[in-house]
Each structure stands twice: as C-alpha cells, then as structure tokens.
Amino acid sequence: MQPVATTFFFYFLAALTLAGGVLVITRKNPVHSALALIIALLAQAGLYLMLYAPFVAGVQIILYAGGIMVLFLFVIMLVNLERSQREEQFNKQWLLGIIAATALGALFITIFVRGRAIFPVHIAAVAEESNTQEIGLMLYGNYMFTFEIASLLLLVAIIGAVVMAKKRI
Amino acid sequence: MLDYITSYLRSDTTPGQAGNILWAVVYIFLIFAGLSVAVIAMNWLERKILAHMQVRLGPMRVGPHGLLQPIADALKLLIKEDIMPAEADKFVFWMAPLVVVMTAFTVFVVVPFGATHAVTDMNIGILFMVGVSSLSVLGIVMAGWASNSHYPLIGALRSSAQMVSYEIAMGLAVVSAILMTSLNSAGTGTLSMIGIVQAQQAQHVWFVFKFFPLGMIAFFIFAIAMVAETNRAPFDLPEAESELTAGFHTEYSGFRWSLFFLAEYSAMIAVSSIAVTLWLGGWLRPFSNSLTGDTWEMVFSLIPGLSFLAFAAMCFLGVFRMPKHRAFRMQTMGLAGFGVLLGGIGLLLFVPPVRYRVQDIFWFSAKVAISMYMYIWYRGTFPRYRFDQLMKVGWKVLLPLGIGVLVLTAGVGVL
Amino acid sequence: MSFYEETTIHKRMDATAGAAGSVKTIDRTSHLELDHHDKTFLDTNELVINMGPQHPATHGVLRVILKLDGEKVLGTECVIGYLHRGVEKIAEHRTYTMFNPYVDRMDYVAAVSNGLGYCEAVEKLLNVQAPPRANYIRVILTELNRLASHMLWLGTHALDIGAITPLFYTFRDREEILKIFEKYCGARLTTHAFRIGGCSYETYDGFEREVVNFVNFVTPKIDEYEELLTTNRIWVERTKGVGPITARECVALGVTGPVLRASGVKWDLRKAQPYAAYSDFDFDIPVGENGDTYDRYLVRMQEMRQSLRIIEQAVGKIPAGPIMAKVPKVIKPAVGEIYHSIEAPKGELGYFIVSDGSTQPYRIRVRPPSFVNLQALDMMVRGQLVADVIAVIGTLDIVLGEVDR
Numbered sequence: 005m006q007p008v009a010t011t012f013f014f015y016f017l018a019a020l021t022l023a024g025g026v027l028v029i030t031r032k033n034p035v036h037s038a039l040a041l042i043i044a045l046l047a048q049a050g051l052y053l054m055l056y057a058p059f060v061a062g063v064q065i066i067l068y069a070g071g072i073m074v075l076f077l078f079v080i081m082l083v084n085l086e087r088s089q090r091e092e093q094f095n096k097q098w099l100l101g102i103i104a105a106t107a108l109g110a111l112f113i114t115i116f117v118r119g120r121a122i123f124p125v126h127i128a129a130v131a132e133e134s135n136t137q138e139i140g141l142m143l144y145g146n147y148m149f150t151f152e153i154a155s156l157l158l159l160v161a162i163i164g165a166v167v168m169a170k171k172r173i
Numbered sequence: 174m175l176d177y178i179t180s181y182l183r184s185d186t187t188p189g190q191a192g193n194i195l196w197a198v199v200y201i202f203l204i205f206a207g208l209s210v211a212v213i214a215m216n217w218l219e220r221k222i223l224a225h226m227q228v229r230l231g232p233m234r235v236g237p238h239g240l241l242q243p244i245a246d247a248l249k250l251l252i253k254e255d256i257m258p259a260e261a262d263k264f265v266f267w268m269a270p271l272v273v274v275m276t277a278f279t280v281f282v283v284v285p286f287g288a289t290h291a292v293t294d295m296n297i298g299i300l301f302m303v304g305v306s307s308l309s310v311l312g313i314v315m316a317g318w319a320s321n322s323h324y325p326l327i328g329a330l331r332s333s334a335q336m337v338s339y340e341i342a343m344g345l346a347v348v349s350a351i352l353m354t355s356l357n358s359a360g361t362g363t364l365s366m367i368g369i370v371q372a373q374q375a376q377h378v379w380f381v382f383k384f385f386p387l388g389m390i391a392f393f394i395f396a397i398a399m400v401a402e403t404n405r406a407p408f409d410l411p412e413a414e415s416e417l418t419a420g421f422h423t424e425y426s427g428f429r430w431s432l433f434f435l436a437e438y439s440a441m442i443a444v445s446s447i448a449v450t451l452w453l454g455g456w457l458r459p460f461s462n463s464l465t466g467d468t469w470e471m472v473f474s475l476i477p478g479l480s481f482l483a484f485a486a487m488c489f490l491g492v493f494r495m496p497k498h499r500a501f502r503m504q505t506m507g508l509a510g511f512g513v514l515l516g517g518i519g520l521l522l523f524v525p526p527v528r529y530r531v532q533d534i535f536w537f538s539a540k541v542a543i544s545m546y547m548y549i550w551y552r553g554t555f556p557r558y559r560f561d562q563l564m565k566v567g568w569k570v571l572l573p574l575g576i577g578v579l580v581l582t583a584g585v586g587v588l
Numbered sequence: 589m590s591f592y593e594e595t596t597i598h599k600r601m602d603a604t605a606g607a608a609g610s611v612k613t614i615d616r617t618s619h620l621e622l623d624h625h626d627k628t629f630l631d632t633n634e635l636v637i638n639m640g641p642q643h644p645a646t647h648g649v650l651r652v653i654l655k656l657d658g659e660k661v662l663g664t665e666c667v668i669g670y671l672h673r674g675v676e677k678i679a680e681h682r683t684y685t686m687f688n689p690y691v692d693r694m695d696y697v698a699a700v701s702n703g704l705g706y707c708e709a710v711e712k713l714l715n716v717q718a719p720p721r722a723n724y725i726r727v728i729l730t731e732l733n734r735l736a737s738h739m740l741w742l743g744t745h746a747l748d749i750g751a752i753t754p755l756f757y758t759f760r761d762r763e764e765i766l767k768i769f770e771k772y773c774g775a776r777l778t779t780h781a782f783r784i785g786g787c788s789y790e791t792y793d794g795f796e797r798e799v800v801n802f803v804n805f806v807t808p809k810i811d812e813y814e815e816l817l818t819t820n821r822i823w824v825e826r827t828k829g830v831g832p833i834t835a836r837e838c839v840a841l842g843v844t845g846p847v848l849r850a851s852g853v854k855w856d857l858r859k860a861q862p863y864a865a866y867s868d869f870d871f872d873i874p875v876g877e878n879g880d881t882y883d884r885y886l887v888r889m890q891e892m893r894q895s896l897r898i899i900e901q902a903v904g905k906i907p908a909g910p911i912m913a914k915v916p917k918v919i920k921p922a923v924g925e926i927y928h929s930i931e932a933p934k935g936e937l938g939y940f941i942v943s944d945g946s947t948q949p950y951r952i953r954v955r956p957p958s959f960v961n962l963q964a965l966d967m968m969v970r971g972q973l974v975a976d977v978i979a980v981i982g983t984l985d986i987v988l989g990e991v992d993r
C-alpha cells in the first residue's frame with residue numbers, strides 16, 4: 005500500500021496526541037480526561053501505522069483504547085467524583101514540576117538539534133507485510149526471557165489487585 | 174480517466190490494495206448504502222419473524238405486509254423532538270452516539286464480501302475488526318455516564334464489564350481460527366480477512382469443520398460471545414427493558430436514539446461477518462468439496478438469481494391473497510411492484526458477467542443472514558441472564574474452554 | 589373463625605415441614621453487614637435508585653426504592669398508594685348490592701374471585717346459602733379465572749425475566765377464557781358474574797360444551813409453556829434460589845397463596861375451609877420445597893392443571909336447579925360482623941364486614957393477598973441482585989389495583 009500524505013498525517017496525528025495529552029492534565033472532570041487520553045492513544049495507534057507497524061497499532065487499539073480505558077472509565081464512574089472536582093487540581097509540587105519539565109525539554113531540544121549525530125540515518129526495511137511474524141519471532145525468540153519476566157510481573161500484579169480489592173477471599 | 178476506472182476492474186484485487194481511491198470510495202458508498210438497507214430490512218424481518226414466532230402478525234398496516242413500517246419509523250424518529258437532559262454532560266452526550274455509529278460502520282472497511290469485494294485488505298484485518306468493534310463500548314459508557322441518571326449509568330457499567338469480559342473469550346476463539354490458517358507449507362498464518370478465507374479455500378475445509386470438534390467448539394464460543402458483545406438477548410442486560418427501562422440509552426430520543434439502533438444492528442452484522450469469515454468459509458459456496466465440476470459450478474451460480482425469483486414468487490402469492498377490496502388496491506399494487514423489483518434483480522443475477530462477479534456476495538450475505546436469523550430466534554426463545562450468571566458463563570465456562578481449544582488446536586496443528 | 593387462628597397454620601406447617609425434614613432457615617445477614625475492618629479503600633458509595641411508579645416491570649404503579657451496592661440490593665422500600673381509590677370507604681356509602689361491582693375493580697385480573705369472596709361474605713352475614721347449581725357455576729368460573737390470572741402472571745413474569753414469547757402464548761389462551769366470561773355475563777375484564785345469594789345469569793346454551801372444549805384445548809398449551817421454560821437452563825438459573833422465603837417467615841408475614849405453598853406449607857382454603865362447592869371435588873394441593881422463585885413457578889403451573897381438573901369435574905356433574913337463593917329485596921343484615929375468606933389466585937382474599945343493621949355496611953375491610961404478600965419483597969430480595977428484584981416482584985404476582993384498593 006502506498007503511503008498517503010505522510011508528512012501531513014504525521015503532523016496531524018502528532019498534534020492530536022499532544023492536544024489529547026494536554027487535555028488529560030487540564031480537564032477538571034476525570035471522565036473528560038479519560039476521553040482525551042483515548043484520543044491521544046488512538047492518535048498514537050495512527051503513528052504506529054505510519055511506522056509500518058500495523059500489528060502494534062491494532063494491539064494499541066484493542067488493549068489500550070478498547071480494554072484498559074474502558075476499565076479506567078468504569079472505575080472513575082464508580083468512585084465518588086464530586087469531592088475531587090471541588091479540590092484544587094494542581095498540587096504544591098510546582099518547583100519539582102518545573103525542574104522536571106526543564107530537564108525533559110532540554111533533552112528534547114538536544115535531540116532535535118543534534119539528532120542526526122546521535123541517531124545515524126538508517127531506514128529500516130519496511131516490514132509491513134510481515135510485521136506480525138517479526139514481532140512474534142522477536143518476542144518468542146530474542147526476547148523470550150524478558151517477555152516471560154514481564155508476564156510473571158503482571159501475574160503478581162493481578163494477584164495483588166485481587167488481594168487488595170476482595171473483601172473476603 | 175476511463176483507464177483509471179477500468180484498470181481496477183481488470184485487476185484482481187480490492188480497491189484498497191490496487192490503490193484506486195475512486196473505486197474505494199464507490200465501495201464505501203455501496204457498503205454504507207447496503208448496510209443501511211440491511212438494517213432496515215433487519216428491522217422489518219425481526220418484527221415479522223418474532224411476531225410469527227409469537228402467534229401474531231407484526232406490522233401489517235404501513236405498506237403491504239408492513240414493508241414500509243421501518244421507513245415510517247425512521248421518519249418518526251427523525252421528526253421527533255430531540256431531548257437532552259438539563260443535567261447531562263452536553264458534549265459527551267452528543268459524542269456518544271457518533272462514537273458508536275462510527276465504530277460500527279468503520280469495521281466494514283475490511284469485511285470481505287468476496288475475493289475482490291472489500292474496500293481494502295489489511296494484513297491485520299481481523300485485529301482491526303475486533304479492535305474497532307471493541308471501541309463501541311466506549312460510546313456506550315459515554316452515553317450512560319453523560320446522561321447523568323442512574324439507569325443509564327448501571328446499564329453502561331454492565332455493558333462495559335460484559336463486553337470487556339466476553340472480548341477475551343472471543344479473542345481466544347479468534348486466535349484458534351487464525352492458528353488454523355497457518356497450516357500450509359510455508360507455515361505462516363495470516364490476520365487478513367481475505368487471507369483467512371483463502372486459507373480455507375486452500376485447505377478445502379471451512380474452519381468450523383476443521384479438527385472436529387475443535388473448530389466447532391471455537392465457533393460456538395465465538396457465537397455465544399458475539400451475542401454478548403452486541404448486547405442482544407439473552408445477554409441484553411445493558412438495555413434490559415424490565416430492569417433498567419432501556420439501559421444506557423434511556424435518556425436518548427429521536428435521531429440520537431436511532432443512531433444507537435443503527436449501530437446495534439450494524440454491529441450485529443459486523444460480528445456475524447467475522448464469524449462467517451473465520452469459520453463458515455466467507456464467500457465460498459457450500460459443498461465445494463463434494464459437488465465439484467463445471468455443472469455444479471453452473472448450478473450453484475444460478476442459486477442467487479433463483480432465490481430472488483423465489484422471493485418474487487412469494488410476493489406475487491401475497492398479491493393474490495390480498496383482500497380484493499378497493500382499500501387494498503394501493504397495497505396490492507405496491508406488493509406487486511416489490512415483486513417485480515425482486516424478480517428483476519433475480520433476472521439480472523442470471524446475466525453471466527454479473528452472475529460470476531456477484532455470487533460471492535450472495536453466499537456471504539446468505540451466511541450472515543442465517544446468523545442474523547439466529548439472533549432473532551434467540552430473542553424469541555431465551556430468558557435473560559442475570560449479571561453474575563453472565564460473568565460466570567464468560568469467565569468460568571467460555572474462557573477455560575477457549576484456552577483449551579487454543580492449546581489443543583496448536584497441539585494438533587504441530588502434529 | 590377458628591380456621592384463621594394462627595396456631596392452626598403453625599400446626600399444619602410444622603406437620604408438613606416435619607414430614608419434609610427439618611425446618612429450613614435462610615441466613616439473611618451474612619452477606620449484608622460488612623465488618624468495619626473489612627472495608628477497603630475501594631469501597632463505593634451506596635446507590636439509591638427509584639424503580640417505578642412508571643417502570644415496565646413493577647406491574648402497574650408500584651414504586652420501589654432500592655438501596656444498592658453496585659448491583660447488590662441492600663434494602664428496598666415499597667411506596668404504594670398510586671392506585672388508591674378508597675374502595676373500602678366507598679362501601680360505607682353504598683348498599684350491599686351496590687357495592688358488589690366495586691370489588692371487581694380490586695384485583696382486576698381475577699375479578700370473579702373478588703366477587704365470589706364478597707358475595708359469600710354477605711351471604712354468611714345474611715345466613716343465606718347459595719343453591720348447589722349456583723355454587724357449581726361459581727366454582728367453574730372462579731377456576732377459569734384462576735387459570736386466567738395465572739396465565740397473565742406467567743406471561744408477565746417470563747417477560748420480566750426476559751422471555752418475551754410466553755406472554756403471547758398465554759394471552760392467546762387467556763383470550764378463550766375471556767370469551768367464555770364475555771358470553772356468560774358480557775364483561776371480559778371486570779367480570780361481574782355473581783349476585784348475593786347466587787348467580788345473576790343462567791349459563792348460556794352450550795356453556796358446558798365450550799368449557800370442556802376449552803379444557804381440552806388448554807391442557808396441551810400448558811405443556812407448551814412448560815416446554816419453553818421448565819427445563820430452560822437460563823430460566824432455571826434465573827429462578828432457582830432466587831428470592832427464597834421459608835415457611836416460618838411466610839407465616840410470620842401472613843403470606844398466603846402459591847408463595848406460601850411453594851415454601852412447603854400445604855395450606856389452601858379450598859381444602860382447609862371449603863367454600864362454594866369445593867368439598868365435592870377431588871384435587872391436589874401442589875407444594876414446593878425451597879420456597880424460591882422456581883418453586884413458586886412450579887406450584888402455579890401445577891395449580892393450573894389442578895384447576896383444569898376441578899373444572900372438568902364440575903362441568904361433569906353440574907346439578908340442575910335454581911341459581912338464586914331466596915334473598916330479600918332490600919339486604920339488611922342483622923347487627924354483627926363477619927370475616928370470610930376464599931382462596932383467590934394470589935392467596936387468601938378475606939372480607940371483614942361489620943353491619944350496623946342498616947342497608948349499608950358500617951365498615952368493610954378487605955384482606956387483599958397481593959398487599960400482604962408484597963410485604964415479603966424486602967425480605968426476599970435483600971442481598972440479591974437488581975435483576976432478582978424484578979424476578980421476585982413478578983413471582984409475588986401482585987396486582988396494584990388490589991394492593992392499593
């Protein structure tokens with residue numbers, strides 16, 4: 005499939021991601037924040053598509069937008085929101101925040117300016133057609149151990165969540 | 174320009190793959206129109222079939238045998254006052270039906286109505302379908318929350334829990350079907366919708382019959398999960414009328430409500446097409462193994478036209494059975510006209526080029542139609558599950574069964 | 589009324605429960621009261637939702653305020669009175685005869701039973717005995733009415749649980765009963781069939797034949813309903829163990845009718861205290877074991893078959909003779925009071941009439957089965973889910989016209 009209007013789509017999706025991200029932290033209503041986060045995640049899925057990684061994009065939609073965010077919304081709706089809405093949104097750690105933001109911004113600017121030197125130009129072979137297979141081989145071949153460790157961690161997290169949430173086991 | 178148009182017709186692929194935007198747009202419009210007609214027809218058929226199951230006649234007044242009833246209903250919904258609750262979250266309330274409709278229609282981009290009859294063929298086709306259709310729950314949750322009322326909220330909570338749970342069992346069933354596609358010499362499977370059907374064609378078996386009974390169990394898991402995914406009886410808890418009045422769309426009315434209605438039915442068609450594609454051989458005709466040869470090819474290619482002629486004959490039978498009274502003159506004429514239309518379509522389907530181009534679509538639609546009939550049948554037969562029982566079925570029955578089928582399929586495939 | 593003394597029921601109850609084994613008890617507290625140290629930070633707020641009075645599943649204008657924890661019911665409160673017409677007060681300004689049609693408007697799906705109870709109560713007050721033929725007609729019509737009421741219950745109950753088809757089947761067959769009523773007295777719903785002292789109309793030509801035809805017609809239809817539901821997995825799962833109530837709790841609350849019988853008490857006024865001509869017929873009292881929604885369903889289905897049995901016998905040996913006893917033109921009972929109760933489709937329907945010797949009753953008090961049975965709702969649904977509330981309201985078989993009067 006021929007790429008269509010790549011530059012335009014990149015900036016469009018990037019802007020959407022950023023706008024979603026900004027809305028997440030500025031909206032007072034947590035449900036609105038969650039919805040903005042969904043927009044950001046979907047835009048990210050589009051970016052993955054542009055990187056010729058359709059499988060990652062599909063998984064992003066299924067897991068993040070369709071699964072995790074639904075559970076987020078689920079929890080947000082169940083807990084009492086009125087109190088958190090009345091509270092002031094930003095906490096008192098603004099100094100720390102500014103330092104962190106400056107550091108991150110400096111990092112971004114450095115990479116933007118010296119990017120070509122740090123990351124040499126290397127256009128990977130487009131693997132759109134075999135993307136799924138490649139990921140499968142990577143996960144179950146080269147990164148088998150890491151993958152298994154991650155799944156074990158998730159299992160521990162699940163058990164922990166059940167122990168914390170369940171009243172009587 | 175003419176070259177551009179005809180070049181696609183000669184290519185043997187989908188417009189999306191051929192990079193032909195014009196034909197892609199044409200296909201999108203065709204699917205949109207076809208889907209709308211299908212939803213309208215489904216509305217009428219559901220009422221008629223359910224009515225006949227329940228010893229009543231169903232709509233009879235608007236048009237002959239109530240044929241115009243869905244259109245009258247649509248008109249009524251469009252001119253109804255659009256009510257938005259004062260305490261509702263306006264923006265989210267406004268967005269929710271759009272999200273639901275958009276997701277329900279977007280999935281049809283990859284549905285293969287035939288070897289070349291799809292807007293495009295993505296190599297993550299099935300992943301795309303499952304993913305996008307799972308987004309519709311967001312719209313439902315938004316609708317329930319934005320209404321700022323208790324019944325819709327409970328409906329939304331129910332549906333989000335339900336859809337997230339059944340997606341897992343559904344996913345396992347889908348994966349076991351995808352595993353079956355990899356049983357070829359190259360040993361690589363595919364996620365593409367067209368590729369899945371072609372794999373069934375190459376292996377000379379519909380996946381529902383593959384590794385008996387594994388394929389069948391996976392199909393049944395999917396068939397149950399898809400009913401739950403689309404919130405239909407017996408899993409219609411999010412809109413359980415007797416409990417939550419109308420569930421998540423209690424506060425919606427008029428056009429917005431009709432969008433939910435449209436989305437529900439097109440989502441039903443969408444999941445049915447997944448089932449048909451994955452297990453029932455997609456656009457492949459039945460008995461392609463036992464009844465082979467040119468004669469049988471010929472016979473099966475005539476079935477689409479013949480079935481339309483049969484519908485037309487039923488219409489004419491209805492014309493003769495109409496009461497011979499002046500008040501029924503318009504209805505009789507209308508029914509005769511409808512019969513002529515159906516007969517015309519049937520005759521058109523006999524023209525050889527049309528016949529060979531369109532019979533894929535016919536077989537696909539016929540299989541989807543059977544699945545839709547099952548939906549109506551379930552609704553007429555089953556009581557509704559309770560929420561905890563629904564979760565029990567999802568997590569304690571379908572999920573272990575799905576894992577078992579997946580492991581066994583993988584095992585048998587390796588052997 | 590020695591029949592109505594509580595001790596009798598207790599004795600009977602203990603006898604039946606003893607036969608079945610030990611007296612069942614249901615632990616109603618364990619899943620309700622959470623210990624304080626059990627609470628986690630994930631605890632959510634209680635949700636109070638208002639079900640009704642405009643709600644498709646509250647069978648009229650019942651309003652139930654539900655206190656929920658998620659989907660679990662912490663408590664219910666019934667708000668009634670939306671259909672209150674002051675029937676009992678109206679009675680004080682009507683003569684005994686004039687009040688007769690009002691009772692049909694209480695339980696409007698079982699109007700014949702209401703009329704029977706009232707007429708018999710006044711007859712008792714007057715010391716009048718209805719002639720045998722009138723009693724037989726009364727039995728036939730009341731049993732037909734019981735069938736109609738149970739059919740309506742079955743249809744709506746199934747509809748509440750999500751099965752939409754039985755409703756149409758039961759309405760189709762209920763129609764046949766209504767046709768017989770219409771032919772007999774002209775009314776279909778508020779069937780005013782009886783007069784004080786007997787029946788106002790002689791049966792029409794072919795009445796017996798039509799009733800027998802109906803019995804033959806409806807017997808396979810009841811099998812049809814059972815085929816749809818009794819072994820349906822979802823139906824069994826939705827009803828078994830839902831809204832249980834023990835025999836003791838039933839008696840404590842005064843719950844009667846199929847709900848009482850489903851919890852194992854063999855108490856049916858048609859047998860315990862025969863009225864009209866019921867002592868002439870041979871029929872069983874179906875009894876349940878667990879007192880849950882499924883048992884109540886089974887008991888009512890069996891009752892429908894028993895009603896058919898009674899109707900068949902009654903039509904077979906209906907005597908000839910007058911249909912009205914000698915009743916004075918102006919009904920003026922002596923000073924006194926009377927309580928008479930009959931087994932209405934929904935339970936014990938009682939009339940307490942105080943006469944001051946005038947043509948109008950001094951006071952009438954109706955003991956409506958729906959009203960009393962509705963009390964059990966809260967006890968039955970605590971700790972269960974919202975969907976069960978619907979199932980239980982359906983299984984209690986309430987008619988708001990009777991609850992509110």
